Amino acid sequence: MSANSRMTVAVHALTWMALVHDRGRDVVTSDQIATSVATNPVVIRRSLADLREAGLVTVRHGAGAGWTLARAGESITMLDVFRAVHDEPLFALHRGEPNQACPIGRGIRPALRDVYADAEEAVRRELAKVTIADVLRDTLATRSD
Amino acid sequence: MSANSRMTVAVHALTWMALVHDRGRDVVTSDQIATSVATNPVVIRRSLADLREAGLVTVRHGAGAGWTLARAGESITMLDVFRAVHDEPLFALHRGEPNQACPIGRGIRPALRDVYADAEEAVRRELAKVTIADVLRDTLATRSD
DNA sequence: CCTTGCTGTAAGAGTTACTGTTACAGCAAG
DNA sequence: CTTGCTGTAACAGTAACTCTTACAGCAAGG
Numbered sequence: 001m002s003a004n005s006r007m008t009v010a011v012h013a014l015t016w017m018a019l020v021h022d023r024g025r026d027v028v029t030s031d032q033i034a035t036s037v038a039t040n041p042v043v044i045r046r047s048l049a050d051l052r053e054a055g056l057v058t059v060r061h062g063a064g065a066g067w068t069l070a071r072a073g074e075s076i077t078m079l080d081v082f083r084a085v086h087d088e089p090l091f092a093l094h095r096g097e098p099n100q101a102c103p104i105g106r107g108i109r110p111a112l113r114d115v116y117a118d119a120e121e122a123v124r125r126e127l128a129k130v131t132i133a134d135v136l137r138d139t140l141a142t143r144s145d
Numbered sequence: 146m147s148a149n150s151r152m153t154v155a156v157h158a159l160t161w162m163a164l165v166h167d168r169g170r171d172v173v174t175s176d177q178i179a180t181s182v183a184t185n186p187v188v189i190r191r192s193l194a195d196l197r198e199a200g201l202v203t204v205r206h207g208a209g210a211g212w213t214l215a216r217a218g219e220s221i222t223m224l225d226v227f228r229a230v231h232d233e234p235l236f237a238l239h240r241g242e243p244n245q246a247c248p249i250g251r252g253i254r255p256a257l258r259d260v261y262a263d264a265e266e267a268v269r270r271e272l273a274k275v276t277i278a279d280v281l282r283d284t285l286a287t288r289s290d
Numbered sequence: 291c292c293t294t295g296c297t298g299t300a301a302g303a304g305t306t307a308c309t310g311t312t313a314c315a316g317c318a319a320g
Numbered sequence: 321c322t323t324g325c326t327g328t329a330a331c332a333g334t335a336a337c338t339c340t341t342a343c344a345g346c347a348a349g350g
Contacts, residue, residue: 004308005237007170008257012239016249029325036247037239040310045326062318065325090235090268092150095338096159096184102181104161107287112153115223115285116276122267129163130260138259142252149337190297203303207347210296216340240309 006042006085010047012037013079014132015139016074022136025067026052047085054084082127090123100102151230155192157182159226159277160284163218165279190229199229213222218278223248227272235268236261 013033020028030041030048037044048067051057058070069076093112098105158178165173173248175193182189193212196202202216214221238257243250 004245005240007236008238011257012243012249012253014252016247019249031325036244036250038241038244038250041325042311042328043309045328049327059326060318061316061326062320063323063325064319065317067326091152093153095150096183097179098157099183102161104157104164104247104281104284104308105181105183105275105310107284108157108160108280110287111280111283112156115272115280118275119268119271122271123177126264126267127260135256135260136249138256139249142255151337153302176296185341186296187340188338189301192346194298204297205347206297207349208293208295209348210346212297 006047006050007081009037009039009043010051010081010085011132011135013044013047014051014069014073014076016134017057017067017069018132018136020142021073024081026068027060027064029066031081032066050084051081054080056080056084056115073136076132078127078130078132078135079124080131082124089116090120113138151192151195152227154182154184154188155196155226156223156277156280158189158192159214159221159222160281161197161220162202162212162214163277163281164285166214166218171213171214172205172209174211178212195229198224199225201225201229202203218281219276222276223272223275223277224269224279227269234261235265 015046016036018030018032020026030044033044034041048057049133052059056070056076058068060066060068091112093109093116098108100106161178161181162173162221167169178189178193179186193202193204197204201215201221203213205211205213236257238254238261243253245251
């Protein structure tokens with residue numbers, strides 16, 4: 001049950017933007033962020049598009065275009081990012097419909113949905129405790145990988 | 146960040162085995178389980194192989210071969226199943242190494258690892274609260290899907 | 291022994307999702 | 321109008337998973 005790295009890329013971008021903001025610059029380009037993440041600018045733009053839809057960043061077009069944090073890093077939580085990039089649940093139910101002639105096949109999906117919902121809610125509670133500012137602080141406090 | 150359904154299949158199999166056990170039968174075949182899950186017996190055998198390695202089920206070979214719950218449903222938690230089938234973390238870090246010349250690229254991975262570890266621990270705590278017997282009860286209490 | 295029925299596992303096809311990349315139209319500041 | 325960056329489509333490459341077929345291995349019971 002592996003996961004993609006969209007969450008990681010989005011947090012990386014926001015953390016980088018928060019650092020740059022602290023240093024006095026506000027508008028940054030996808031190219032600059034891509035350099036820090038070491039990926040293609042289009043990947044970053046796709047990620048920032050999700051964050052823009054969630055209201056976490058704003059974009060400016062035309063000459064001198066680029067991205068800006070919509071809120072201070074202290075008020076953006078990991079949960080905000082999770083909500084912005086995650087569409088699918090952490091745990092998947094059966095791919096195909098189980099045998100409805102069997103009592104287990106008939107009733108297990110709602111039962112599992114409840115369990116999975118509780119587990120996912122626990123994740124959300126945990127992610128809500130951490131802000132981009134926290135991640136930035138921890139990131140700068142780290143010396144090595 | 147979708148997830149595969151290995152967890153769901155494994156829980157389905159165990160729940161079905163618990164029901165059958167309550168009805169007096171102990172040894173079941175992958176073919177019978179596959180009928181309830183509505184999939185191929187090999188998929189079930191692969192899943193049960195994980196559960197066997199985790200000590201949750203035992204297998205018998207030869208004629209009259211089949212699978213048996215190693216413990217009562219009351220003492221098998223969703224966390225046990227999670228541990229048996231999950232090798233990868235819920236949240237993935239960067240696919241490629243971020244730019245080490247950048248302070249964010251250098252320090253963000255350990256920072257994220259901590260956050261992700263806390264979130265995953267929250268999931269484990271939640272899954273530890275639910276047993277196969279609980280799932281069986283909820284499943285049988287459900288009338289429709 | 292030897293038949294029988296199921297497990298264990300390899301191998302391959304089909305599907306899906308994501309990443310990385312190229313390409314190009316659109317936009318607005320100056 | 322020039323310029324630089326965004327927005328997005330399109331496509332290739334990769335990886336994981338499910339499903340299926342195929343077949344060797346094993347042990348209980350005759």
